[in-house]
Amino acid sequence: MTRLITLLGYVMLAASAVGLEIAARRRGSGSFSDAVTIVMGRSPARLILLATWLWLGWHLFARVDWR
Amino acid sequence: MEDLGPGRHRSVVKQAAEADGSERDTGCRMPSRPQHIGTGHEIGQARQAVDRLSQPAVMEGLAVGAAEGKHSYQDGTEMDDDRADLRARILRTAIVVLVVAYAWWAVARPAFSSSATLAVLTAGAAAVALGALDRRGPGRPVQATKVARWALLAGALGAWQLVAYLQQPRDDHPTLSSLTNALLDSHAARAVAFVLWLAAARELARR
Numbered sequence: 001m002t003r004l005i006t007l008l009g010y011v012m013l014a015a016s017a018v019g020l021e022i023a024a025r026r027r028g029s030g031s032f033s034d035a036v037t038i039v040m041g042r043s044p045a046r047l048i049l050l051a052t053w054l055w056l057g058w059h060l061f062a063r064v065d066w067r
Numbered sequence: 068m069e070d071l072g073p074g075r076h077r078s079v080v081k082q083a084a085e086a087d088g089s090e091r092d093t094g095c096r097m098p099s100r101p102q103h104i105g106t107g108h109e110i111g112q113a114r115q116a117v118d119r120l121s122q123p124a125v126m127e128g129l130a131v132g133a134a135e136g137k138h139s140y141q142d143g144t145e146m147d148d149d150r151a152d153l154r155a156r157i158l159r160t161a162i163v164v165l166v167v168a169y170a171w172w173a174v175a176r177p178a179f180s181s182s183a184t185l186a187v188l189t190a191g192a193a194a195v196a197l198g199a200l201d202r203r204g205p206g207r208p209v210q211a212t213k214v215a216r217w218a219l220l221a222g223a224l225g226a227w228q229l230v231a232y233l234q235q236p237r238d239d240h241p242t243l244s245s246l247t248n249a250l251l252d253s254h255a256a257r258a259v260a261f262v263l264w265l266a267a268a269r270e271l272a273r274r
Contacts, residue, residue: 002239009227010243013220020216030213038214040274053271054191057264061174061257062183064248 170261174254187261194265198272 017032024030039045173190176183234240251257 002234003241006227006231006240010246013224013227016220016223020220024213027213029209030216032217034209035214035217036271037274038209038211040271050195050268050271053264053268054188054195057191057261057268058184058187059244060247060251060264061261062176062178062180062187064178064244064251 166262166265167258170258170265171254174257174261190261190265191268194268195272198269201273203273 020030021032024032024034036049039049169190173183173186176186228243231240231242237245251260
């Protein structure tokens with residue numbers, strides 16, 4: 001049951017993201033792409049986001065035993 | 068057209084063949100080959116060729132081709148453009164093949180090994196560097212308040228992930244990482260994910 005609740009939480013968050021994106025595109029601004037552009041326009045946030053992205057790749061592709 | 072004599076038939080067929088040749092030069096749509104329609108087929112073929120050439124789409128294509136001068140290679144300009152296009156296409160294909168081959172190799176490195184770390188971080192850093200070298204110019208201005216909802220959503224996702232991470236067992240409280248592990252179970256899926264991760268890193272760095 002707890003697994004189901006956890007998964008439902010992720011699904012709701014994903015659905016919210018899709019809803020936000022659709023609403024933003026209808027408005028013509030405020031899309032995910034706009035949000036990323038704003039974050040990447042500020043140096044400290046840019047560095048943090050890029051470092052986080054590299055960490056994510058390292059975590060997924062170098063720190064998981066697939067076999 | 069009903070009263071065409073044998074000489075006139077040959078003339079019409081010849082004209083149709085010449086028209087085909089000009090279309091080839093202009094890059095326009097070629098009419099399909101006339102079909103064999105039995106006895107007296109020469110008349111039928113000639114009529115089919117003329118009918119097809121007179122179709123509006125074919126005539127429009129001929130006009131557009133002539134207007135753009137695609138049939139003229141005398142100055143050599145179009146030839147150069149074609150060669151440059153071909154070269155760019157070959158280069159792009161070669162880069163894609165190399166990246167996919169590298170991804171295939173990189174995700175096969177033993178887990179937790181320094182070779183895996185090196186393979187992943189080197190490629191990631193290269194993708195970021197390439198993106199940074201090719202940064203986009205300033206786009207249209209966006210108000211920060213309009214994207215505040217994304218910050219809220221990111222915060223909610225982080226909180227939900229943390230709650231799951233702090234609880235055990237993992238099967239009952241899956242994190243995004245543990246869910247991803249299940250999705251990326253095959254070598255091919257991991258290689259595809261690696262390529263997407265690299266592409267996203269480059270795209271991020273371009274902004």
